[in-house]
Amino acid sequence: MSIEQLTVAVIGAGGKMGMRVSANLGRSQHNVLFSETSPAGQERVRAEGRQITDTEDAVGQSDVVILAVPDVILGDISRSVVPQMKTGAIVLTLDPAAAYAGLLAKRDDVVQAVAHPCHPSVFLERTTKEEWADTFGGEGAPQNVVAAIDENAPEETKAAAEATIRIIYAPVIDVHWVTVKQLAILEPTLVETVACMIGTLLNEALHETVHTAGVPEEAAKAMLFGHVQIALTNALRGSNPFSEACEIAIQYGKDTIIKDDWKKIFDDSELDYVIGKMLKLDAVKR
Ligand SMILES: NC(=O)c1ccc[n+]([C@@H]2O[C@H](COP(=O)([O-])OP(=O)(O)OC[C@H]3O[C@@H](n4cnc5c(N)ncnc54)[C@H](O)[C@@H]3O)[C@@H](O)[C@H]2O)c1
Numbered sequence: 001m002s003i004e005q006l007t008v009a010v011i012g013a014g015g016k017m018g019m020r021v022s023a024n025l026g027r028s029q030h031n032v033l034f035s036e037t038s039p040a041g042q043e044r045v046r047a048e049g050r051q052i053t054d055t056e057d058a059v060g061q062s063d064v065v066i067l068a069v070p071d072v073i074l075g076d077i078s079r080s081v082v083p084q085m086k087t088g089a090i091v092l093t094l095d096p097a098a099a100y101a102g103l104l105a106k107r108d109d110v111v112q113a114v115a116h117p118c119h120p121s122v123f124l125e126r127t128t129k130e131e132w133a134d135t136f137g138g139e140g141a142p143q144n145v146v147a148a149i150d151e152n153a154p155e156e157t158k159a160a161a162e163a164t165i166r167i168i169y170a171p172v173i174d175v176h177w178v179t180v181k182q183l184a185i186l187e188p189t190l191v192e193t194v195a196c197m198i199g200t201l202l203n204e205a206l207h208e209t210v211h212t213a214g215v216p217e218e219a220a221k222a223m224l225f226g227h228v229q230i231a232l233t234n235a236l237r238g239s240n241p242f243s244e245a246c247e248i249a250i251q252y253g254k255d256t257i258i259k260d261d262w263k264k265i266f267d268d269s270e271l272d273y274v275i276g277k278m279l280k281l282d283a284v285k286r
Contacts (some may be wrong), residue, residue: 001063001088001089001157001160003156003159003160005029005030006031006063006160006163006164007033007062007063008030008064008164009032009034009035009061009062009065009066010025010033011035011058011065011067011068011077012041012069013035013036013045013050013052013068014043015068015070017094018034018036018041018045018068019048020136020138020168021068021138024167024168024169024170025167026048030167033058033061033062034051034052034053035053035054035055035058035059036052037055055080056084059084059085060084062085062086062089063090064089064160064161064164065081065085065089065090066092066164067081067092067093071095071098071278072279074093075104078098078104082106083107087109088109088111089110090110090111090112090157090160090161090164091111092114092115092161092164093112093113094114094115094116095187096116096148096184097184097278099112099114099148100180100181100184100275100284101275101276101279101281101285102284111149111157113150113153114148114149115145115146115148115161115165115168115169116145116183116187117145117169118137118145119135119136119137119143120142121143122229123236123237126141137169138168140171141171142171142172142173143171143172144173144174145165145175145176146176146186147165147175147176147178148179149161149177184271185266185271188275188278189266189270194265202224202228206220206221206224272284
């Protein structure tokens with residue numbers, strides 16, 4: 001495999017991630033093949049001037065096969081795709097859940113990798129309009145990526161995986177290599193179970209403020225959006241101390257809203273439970 005000129009297959013090219021990674025790969029020097037089964041997805045692929053290649057054809061000639069398909073069908077799809085792959089090729093998934101749950105088909109001569117975008121940091125120093133507009137990442141704003149790869153993958157294969165990851169999520173600051181389990185602790189536990197949950201809690205609190213307590217919506221949004229910024233920078237970076245009165249309100253909030261045993265979400269059994277639910281499995285078999 002030549003890292004300068006890889007052949008990369010995007011399976012699920014018409015989906016949300018498939019469209020994003022295809023756009024970035026299309027700007028690279030690599031040879032890219034697009035596979036998509038749904039008529040609506042195929043239409044989206046063709047609307048961007050990309051041709052559809054049969055999955056079997058695409059997979060058989062690719063150095064990197066990106067499985068941009070829903071997590072609940074990754075096991076089935078990997079069982080049909082991995083046996084058709086070239087020796088030494090990389091199967092790259094975009095979320096750790098299926099790899100963590102042991103659902104992906106394995107072959108001794110095919111390297112498994114998974115890479116999840118961090119999304120641009122809330123603390124990113126954005127200067128251009130493009131950076132401000134890109135909240136997801138992969139377009140104008142730089143982001144980090146966290147990735148895992150088989151521990152005995154050859155160095156040149158890991159380099160090819162990193163080169164691909166840097167393109168699909170470009171512009172990329174760093175690729176942080178961790179284990180699949182560590183990646184699963186990051187997502188879902190840290191960022192979905194905690195951070196995204198708190199995001200939705202903020203939205204519910206805003207709704208109550210406006211619709212139950214009767215505060216004008218614009219005033220509530222102005223107060224909340226500014227305070228979200230200061231709450232994050234004070235709590236995560238120590239930019240300013242919270243006032244003594246604020247510390248009392250924070251403690252009241254924790255006592256009233258958070259369950260005492262909430263840190264159990266970091267237990268292995270809880271991780272298995274939530275990933276099992278996400279993948280609609282009876283149990284995770286690791
Ligand atoms: N959506 C996100 O924000 C996001 C972010 C990071 C990672 N991911 C991960 O990316 C992966 C894809 O998620 P998504 O949200 O883009 O899914 P999606 O449902 O938007 O797209 C999946 C695409 O795969 C196609 N597809 C299904 N079976 C296929 C097959 N056998 N052959 C070819 N194409 C097939 C579907 O028609 C669809 O177009 C998942 O692993 C997900 O966890 C998603």
